[in-house]
Amino acid sequence: MQQARVAQVGIGGYGASIRGALVAAENVAYQAVCDLDQALCEQVAAETGAAVRSFDEILADPAIQAVAVVLPNHLHRPYVERIAAAGKHVFCEKPIANHTADGAAMIQACREAGVILMIGHNYRREATFRQAREWLEAAAIGTLIDAQGESSHAGGLQINPATWRFDPTLCPALPLIQLGVHVIDFLNHCLGRPVEVSGLQRHRVIPGNNVDATVSCIAYESGVLATVASHYCTPGRTEVLFSGLGGRVQVNGGKASLHTKAGVTAPEIARLDSRLEECREFAAAVLGQTTVETPGEAGLWALAVCEAATLSQRERRTVALAELPGMAVVA
Numbered sequence: 127m128q129q130a131r132v133a134q135v136g137i138g139g140y141g142a143s144i145r146g147a148l149v150a151a152e153n154v155a156y157q158a159v160c161d162l163d164q165a166l167c168e169q170v171a172a173e174t175g176a177a178v179r180s181f182d183e184i185l186a187d188p189a190i191q192a193v194a195v196v197l198p199n200h201l202h203r204p205y206v207e208r209i210a211a212a213g214k215h216v217f218c219e220k221p222i223a224n225h226t227a228d229g230a231a232m233i234q235a236c237r238e239a240g241v242i243l244m245i246g247h248n249y250r251r252e253a254t255f256r257q258a259r260e261w262l263e264a265a266a267i268g269t270l271i272d273a274q275g276e277s278s279h280a281g282g283l284q285i286n287p288a289t290w291r292f293d294p295t296l297c298p299a300l301p302l303i304q305l306g307v308h309v310i311d312f313l314n315h316c317l318g319r320p321v322e323v324s325g326l327q328r329h330r331v332i333p334g335n336n337v338d339a340t341v342s343c344i345a346y347e348s349g350v351l352a353t354v355a356s357h358y359c360t361p362g363r364t365e366v367l368f369s370g371l372g373g374r375v376q377v378n379g380g381k382a383s384l385h386t387k388a389g390v391t392a393p394e395i396a397r398l399d400s401r402l403e404e405c406r407e408f409a410a411a412v413l414g415q416t417t418v419e420t421p422g423e424a425g426l427w428a429l430a431v432c433e434a435a436t437l438s439q440r441e442r443r444t445v446a447l448a449e450l451p452g453m454a455v456v457a
């Protein structure tokens with residue numbers, strides 16, 4: 127099988143999950159790793175056969191076709207821009223960046239270099255989310271009126287307050303940009319273009335001064351209204367509920383269900399590995415066999431909702447996405 131030659135920058139934290147998926151993908155040749163943690167690099171090199179390289183060495187290596195970036199959010203733009211300038215394709219974790227201006231610059235850089243920019247919005251790939259979207263596509267609940275989503279967990283109560291997530295300048299609207307952004311990407315995928323957002327954000331209980339409780343209201347061009355709750359201090363919950371004139375579609379934990387006058391349909395849904403799926407797709411795109419489902423543009427729309435919610439909280443008003451810096455690249 128043809129293999130895309132991929133390196134990875136940032137292999138600790140969530141990088142371990144992406145590393146596992148890249149190594150497992152049969153169409154990836156896992157070439158090189160780079161991280162501040164040299165001991166981890168050596169360990170992963172011994173386990174996978176990848177070379178330990180500096181970022182400059184990865185950029186300079188003509189054998190490497192693509193780089194996966196699994197770094198803290200504020201590093202996405204500088205790393206992606208340099209990878210694009212080196213003519214290599216990029217897989218970048220979500221959120222695309224902390225600010226729309228940065229996300230737009232990344233999209234421009236990749237467009238100009240003629241390289242792929244894929245964002246790691248993996249939730250929409252989960253089998254339950256796919257099933258929900260299929261029902262909506264088939265108009266199983268008729269005209270859509272409303273959607274409610276939540277993505278929360280209590281990670282803020284446990285992790286080290288000295289890390290980047292706790293600094294509002296490095297991770298604005300913490301639970302929204304880290305967790306809610308996944309649900310927002312899925313809502314955008316199902317509902318189309320978001321146009322305006324109102325947000326409320328509070329710091330309640332986690333250490334430091336970043337927010338840990340957020341609620342965002344989104345208006346879609348189609349007229350559908352959505353609310354997304356995202357907290358960093360409540361028990362883990364990922365849920366989406368769509369309401370239409372003819373019933374409801376729900377994704378809750380590992381289940382998807384359709385509720386209409388005819389009754390409730392709740393099929394057994396086999397789990398799939400959404401990270402493996404996205405890594406396979408990225409490699410196939412690098413090999414010219416397909417296009418990516420979540421390009422930089424999808425990442426920018428999801429981020430724009432988060433940024434608009436934060437601006438809304440700051441200025442106590444509803445914010446139109448079109449007023450955010452950089453949105454002209456997806457106009």
Ligand SMILES: NC(=O)c1ccc[n+]([C@@H]2O[C@H](COP(=O)([O-])OP(=O)(O)OC[C@H]3O[C@@H](n4cnc5c(N)ncnc54)[C@H](O)[C@@H]3O)[C@@H](O)[C@H]2O)c1
Nearest residue numbers: 136137138139140141161162163196197198199219220221
């Ligand atoms: N898709 C998902 O479900 C999901 C889940 C968690 C995190 N993420 C995303 O993954 C990204 C990383 O998050 P994380 O939780 O792994 O962060 P983290 O801080 O735990 O780990 C980041 C890794 O990058 C390394 N690193 C930091 N600066 C570096 C540099 N300049 N050069 C090389 N290596 C460097 C660190 O040593 C560490 O190994 C974030 O953008 C986050 O939003 C996505």
